[in-house]
Amino acid sequence: MAAMTTPVAELPTTLARAHALILALAEERAAIEAENSRIGSEMATLAAANADLAAVNQAADVRIAELTAIVKMLERTLYGTRSERLRSDRPRRRDADHHHHGRAGGDRGRHPRPGS
Numbered sequence: 001m002a003a004m005t006t007p008v009a010e011l012p013t014t015l016a017r018a019h020a021l022i023l024a025l026a027e028e029r030a031a032i033e034a035e036n037s038r039i040g041s042e043m044a045t046l047a048a049a050n051a052d053l054a055a056v057n058q059a060a061d062v063r064i065a066e067l068t069a070i071v072k073m074l075e076r077t078l079y080g081t082r083s084e085r086l087r088s089d090r091p092r093r094r095d096a097d098h099h100h101h102g103r104a105g106g107d108r109g110r111h112p113r114p115g116s
Contacts, residue, residue, distance in 0.1 A: 012018040
């Protein structure tokens, strides 16, 4: 229990006032306990909701991993096993050679034109 902080001069001087103060403090304590109980219940509800959301997030992470694997498999089916390199930031050697030499000059004779 907390220490009394009311100065002696402010304490009730009659029995009736003392009883009124005791009743007021009891009501205040009951209100505080009710609020603590409500907060405790709310915390339990929020903890349960948090656990539910954590389970949903975990299931979503599993599903994302499954879908990512499916997309990679489809990319390999569509583009071959080198499809991961298509998304790379650095150009592939063949692309770099093509860009560097261009069709106008550097690769003449290396690749026959269709119909030649």
